[in-house]
Amino acid sequence: MSAIYRREMGAFFTSGIAYVFLAVFWLVSGIFFFTGTIMSNTTNVAGMFGSMFLVVLCLIPVLTMKLLSEEKKNKTDQGLLTAPISLWDIVLGKYFAALTLYIIAESIVFVYAFILNYLGKVAWTPLFGNYFAMLFLGAAFIAVGLFVSSLTENQMASAVVSLVILFVMYLSEMLVASFENGNRFKRVVYKVVTSLAFYSRYIEFTRGIFSLTSILFFISVAFLFNFFTVKVLEKRRWS
Amino acid sequence: MIEVKNLTKKYGSKTAVNNISFKVEKGEILGFLGPNGAGKSTTMNMLTGYISSTSGEILIDGTDILEEPKKAKAKIGYLPEIPPLYVDMTVDAYLNFMYDLKKCKLPRKAHLKDICARCMLTDVRHRIIKNLSKGYRQRVGLAQALINRPPVLILDEPTVGLDPSQIIEIRTLIKKLGKTHTVILSSHILPEIQAVCDRIIIINKGEVAADGTADEIAKNITNEHKMVLRIEGPTHTPEDKREIADAIRTVSGVKYVRADMEREKGIYDYDVETDGKTDVRRAINKLCAEKGWNILMLQLSDLTLEDIFLKITMGEGISKQDDNNSDSSKPKIAIKRTQNGKLKAVQESDEKTENDASQEKKNEESKNNDGGEE
Numbered sequence: 001m002s003a004i005y006r007r008e009m010g011a012f013f014t015s016g017i018a019y020v021f022l023a024v025f026w027l028v029s030g031i032f033f034f035t036g037t038i039m040s041n042t043t044n045v046a047g048m049f050g051s052m053f054l055v056v057l058c059l060i061p062v063l064t065m066k067l068l069s070e071e072k073k074n075k076t077d078q079g080l081l082t083a084p085i086s087l088w089d090i091v092l093g094k095y096f097a098a099l100t101l102y103i104i105a106e107s108i109v110f111v112y113a114f115i116l117n118y119l120g121k122v123a124w125t126p127l128f129g130n131y132f133a134m135l136f137l138g139a140a141f142i143a144v145g146l147f148v149s150s151l152t153e154n155q156m157a158s159a160v161v162s163l164v165i166l167f168v169m170y171l172s173e174m175l176v177a178s179f180e181n182g183n184r185f186k187r188v189v190y191k192v193v194t195s196l197a198f199y200s201r202y203i204e205f206t207r208g209i210f211s212l213t214s215i216l217f218f219i220s221v222a223f224l225f226n227f228f229t230v231k232v233l234e235k236r237r238w239s
Numbered sequence: 240m241i242e243v244k245n246l247t248k249k250y251g252s253k254t255a256v257n258n259i260s261f262k263v264e265k266g267e268i269l270g271f272l273g274p275n276g277a278g279k280s281t282t283m284n285m286l287t288g289y290i291s292s293t294s295g296e297i298l299i300d301g302t303d304i305l306e307e308p309k310k311a312k313a314k315i316g317y318l319p320e321i322p323p324l325y326v327d328m329t330v331d332a333y334l335n336f337m338y339d340l341k342k343c344k345l346p347r348k349a350h351l352k353d354i355c356a357r358c359m360l361t362d363v364r365h366r367i368i369k370n371l372s373k374g375y376r377q378r379v380g381l382a383q384a385l386i387n388r389p390p391v392l393i394l395d396e397p398t399v400g401l402d403p404s405q406i407i408e409i410r411t412l413i414k415k416l417g418k419t420h421t422v423i424l425s426s427h428i429l430p431e432i433q434a435v436c437d438r439i440i441i442i443n444k445g446e447v448a449a450d451g452t453a454d455e456i457a458k459n460i461t462n463e464h465k466m467v468l469r470i471e472g473p474t475h476t477p478e479d480k481r482e483i484a485d486a487i488r489t490v491s492g493v494k495y496v497r498a499d500m501e502r503e504k505g506i507y508d509y510d511v512e513t514d515g516k517t518d519v520r521r522a523i524n525k526l527c528a529e530k531g532w533n534i535l536m537l538q539l540s541d542l543t544l545e546d547i548f549l550k551i552t553m554g555e556g557i558s559k560q561d562d563n564n565s566d567s568s569k570p571k572i573a574i575k576r577t578q579n580g581k582l583k584a585v586q587e588s589d590e591k592t593e594n595d596a597s598q599e600k601k602n603e604e605s606k607n608n609d610g611g612e613e
Binding site for chain 1: 284287288289290291308309310312313315317319321323324325326327328332336337339340341342383
């Protein structure tokens, strides 16, 4: 696993994806930080973290798009699958490489906190809460992106499909918003969709509620999709 | 070392590999031969655990590849048809990655240096693989397979894309490796298989069509009642040709004689077919001695590996059951032997008459020529 992790980290930087990802992430989050916090003369970072949901959603497919699709296209998966390692090693090596880069990216919030520290008093507890919420949200999204990447040989298809899936998950809540007070069937649909919703779970944290169930939910999603990825690789072998 | 039992692979309703069984002993170099789409690569992919088999069993040194994949894969070095290279890495970085991936415990620097030297990569170690030529990439792929000194090497067309001198170097390397490793290699270059491999398995339409050394395979499908003679007459004119052909026809047991082309000045070749029961060589020799003709060459229908390959794969196919009664009722071989560019698969090892000595010498010569032309 560590060999794949290290190679993948190297590949992020040699292929330039890391630079694009970090640059865009930091630029956009910087804009949100400036407009949402500094210009509003507040040390409340909730607004920034709230806006970051969409940034994470849009950027994670860039991070994951080539992780497995490229391997299949270049037939390098043959080297990995015939090496004396398990499929979990392959999937988790790649997963944690992407997660590491993501953590590097989102850790920029500590730079912002440092700046805020000069301007006023920073509420550290909600900041840490939001930081971890964002981390686990990303962890779940990366697993989804990695799973989509395992399904195709085409990087672009992988990126677009992951983006669409994440977006639909995000929008599904709004679609069923009116179902809350409908008939029984509608209420069931509403309950199912909202319990699977990412956005409202995430936004809870920005309101200062640290929900362990939501963290657990994100971790479960991450685990589940990594499991699916392993199954896809396994199925490819058996088909 | 490697044991394959009733291996079958189906893609939906299409059978890619059908009930293949074979065994490879330690230190043996086995050649896989077959036309495109015969199932060579599929078989190799199954041997290395890249894909699973539909049914059947693969044991690598007694370890089942599907039941204990990690343990079995640790024993295999695999060079796929397309080397699995990360083109944005340097050769050194890539080999280090494979070293880690294979959990190699050998001293890193010395081991990688040794492998690079063996695969002639020392000059390009710090270059990015993207910028290397096909030949170098192939060698990086081979180097990758050698990491951790696996007892089994599986090489899918290892010499593709190399220039002639590199091909010879790689062949020598494979031969050397064959002393310490068990090697399976596939190729469509017949002389290569013949030069490198101890044993050949010909695969056609997903089935083992022939298994054995080149000589054994040839013997099994050759029809020994056909031969080519080169006889020098007294006058070196077409008159000779008629006379000699007529004379041979009178030898008992000869079914058919056809005077062939003029191979040397005034000297002709004769295709002789016998009834398959009588050995007419002595009679012909005696006849020529009486008449004062010189036999310059006598050759039993010699199948080159190419002939065998074509014969087996063009659908005429031999079934393995025929192997035992190889003397009688063999299919006739219509493929003509050409003068150049082919290697002999069968040589007459029976007692030779004195006159054959010159013929033998000729054979040696032509063989040497062939060797040079590979």
